[in-house]
Amino acid sequence: MASDPLLSVDGLHVYYGSSHVLHGVTLETGTAPLSIVGRNGMGKTTLCQAIMGLVPSSGGEVRLGGERISGRRAFKVARAGIGYVPQGRRVFRSLSVDEHLRLVGKPDGEWTVERIYGTFPRLAERRRNGGAALSGGEQQMLAISRALLLNPRLLVMDEPTEGLAPVIVEHVVEVLREIGRSGVGLLLVEQNLTVATEVSDRIMVMMNGEIALETDAATLLNDRALRNRYLGVSAEA
Template sequence: MTAALRITDLQSYYGKSHILQGVSLELGEGEIVTLLGRNGAGKSTTLKSAVGALTPRSGRVELSGRDVTGQPAHRIASAGLSLVPEDRGIFQLLTVEENLRIAVRRGSPWAMSDIYRIFPRLEERRRNGGGKLSGGEQQMLSIARALLGGPKVLMLDEPVEGLAPIIVEEIVDQIRLIRDAGVPILLVEQNLAVCRALADRHYILEMGRIVHVADAAGFARDPATIDRYLGVSA
């Protein structure tokens, strides 16, 4: 069966530093999969290598069976692989609605009405400037902009970092709605409660290598492995 996203033996460098050392993972249709690891393990580098923000030295990135390895970032985005970065990257001086409208892509299955259904806060604040939003609202806006491009796969880098628990719960529900709407999600996240609540499967990355793979049930039964690789009490 063709995976929504398949990464095979990815080798990536920053200068002479060998960061990704043979990373392989798969994301199936209808799945949420997490990529976990300590700071500096290579999680964000994996996402950047997949979307063309960093050109891998070798390996393969396939989107619905199509090889997109090393293509320019705009071509990979057009093919349907979308990354919501940790810094969110919204336009501070534009309103919420202006931020959204410039992201609309012809032929996308996502309309503004879909966005406002999943993110009602954005509709309430559609005339507010991007810089006037809370951190959680900015995160919602960043995810919503990515959806308007019609992604086949959505990758989220630390979407709930630093957010209040009530906002975290809201974003968790929104991520589920996006998956249920047919967009598989690769999630990098430090909040293990969020990962457990959302993910079908988990990969753990350490020093640029995948060191553990588990489904949700196996992950829940194995606190010793979680503590070993993530350095937290399960």
């Protein structure tokens, strides 16, 4: 008997008032990373938020390991095993790096504060710095670390490289690849096609609130006409 996929989203609809934003999104993913790309305003953030229970869906369902999680409140979705790194990072300005990590870290989890410091030496160097004193890249690493310390089965990340310098983007890509290898599932929403294709081979394109295309990284990178059709100018950025 085939086992349940790690995450399955089936026919998900979301409205903001009378505005219909998700039009029956359907996807499945396992422990191999999956990237979702798409132009601005296509519904990628809304999809992340609907999976997390942060916006209500009006039809369809979300399952984690076969268990229905749609309709649950966000903290229960997190407790069920989905870590979320929202767009814009959101670290506390007055808490130090170490305080951020110790707030959520548990001594017996697979990801511990010590493992985080080993994975992100930069955070170890900055452990006494407050959130306000961190660079954008360091804040992103802290946001990812916080999500990992909850020992999730799946991480949902919304544009983790947005606004970062290229050298920092490279480091974040390395970290995402390591997460992919560690057995934690990864659903990555990205505007940066290079990042998306470096992190995952499987790529979905969202257009007008639907998954319009599922393809592999090489096909998308090699087919300019396909990129133009689904991603327009942002694909060349």
